Amino acid sequence: MEFRDLKTQYKKLKEEVDASIIKVMEQAKYISGPEVKELETALAEYVGTKHCITCANGTDAMELILRAWGIGEKDAVFVPSFTFMSTAEVVATVGAQPIFVDIDPDTFNMDPQHLEHMIIQTKQDSKYNIRAIIPVDLFGLPADYDQIGPIARKYSLKILEDGAQGFGGAIRGKRACSFGDAATTSFFPAKPLGCYGDGGAMFTDDDELAALLRSLSVHGKGAEKYDNIRIGRNSRLDTIQAAVLKIKLKAFLEYELEAVNKLADEYNKRLYGIVKTPKIPEGYYSSWAQYTILLKNEEQRYDLRTKLNGQGIPVMIYYQKPLHLQTAFAYCGVKVGTLPVSEEVSRCVLSLPIHPYMSKEEVFQIFNIIKGCSIKNLV
Ligand SMILES: *Cc1c(COP(=O)(O)O)cnc(C)c1O
16 A cells, blocks of 8 residues: 555656656757746636745745845744744744644644744744744645634734645635735645655745746846846746646646545544544535544554554654754754644544545544454543
8 A cells, every 4th residue: 555656646647747748858948938937827726825936945945035025034933833834944944933733633633722822922022023824734634724824914923824735625615725924835746736856835825925926036137137136046846847747737726636535534533432533623625644543652653553564554753753843953952842832743643544545445444453453531
């Protein structure tokens, strides 16, 4: 069994993907070819934002937006601690201070109450200017924008939606990557919509920001390519990757997104009452970047993981260590015990295989192993 079966996906799409790549090679417009623009238009239309600007990866996407907003030294940005490294890394890269926020144990997403608590505390500290919040759509589920939005407005903070795992999700029909003042996604191969290498995109309705992002991602260009009006960088999506994504986006929208949702329903139905299954709030829709269950303690997780691995079932732990406890962020001085939910969840989460080419029978097989395992009191 595969944790995320990219080989089967390629086999299924091979003819179209191959033709699409070959076309790029024949046209020889390897950088900023017509496929890039075409993809940006399709992505913006799907997400429902005015602009989509593709770039080299999801990390660059976030960093470029923070730079465009002029966030840097003496500024504070609020990030969840239970996420991938990039979310806080980009804050540090632009010279600002990441302020770690705890999560909701049911959704694994940023806890709005704790967010407001940290905002008030940071304001009182007055060491930093508070500037932005980066909510993460973890495991495919949009963050709680219903509550985070009003908090951001109350304290005049920008929202940067980290939709690296969230592409395809929605809240009452409004699509992920349209919730913040700006949003980003990643096309890393294992993400809900992945390419065959690195890739990323930025989304916004703000014309001025969009123009600035286009400039920053191409060496600070002005009206013309060799007119450089600011310090930027080189962060573009390759034409070949855009050509791959064009085909993959079609498959994603035609059946992949629905397929993973069906599998998640099957998991939920089977595992209900056996282990703690992920909670999707009313009106929310997940793109199931991961299907993550919560065990009672680390020993239980170890036992279950060993059992599953022993039967050839690949499982992963996202994430072993919350960011505030990572060595790289030791300088932030956040002590063990400060963000109890993130710390506890890191010890107890286990992500099970999920991908559009998985069968219901495979879910059933995993369910049988979990059900049959002698671990007591899983829920
Ligand atoms: C993958 C990921 C990123 C970064 O994306 P890259 O394209 O790998 O740079 C950022 N945030 C989250 C939550 C991610 O999962």
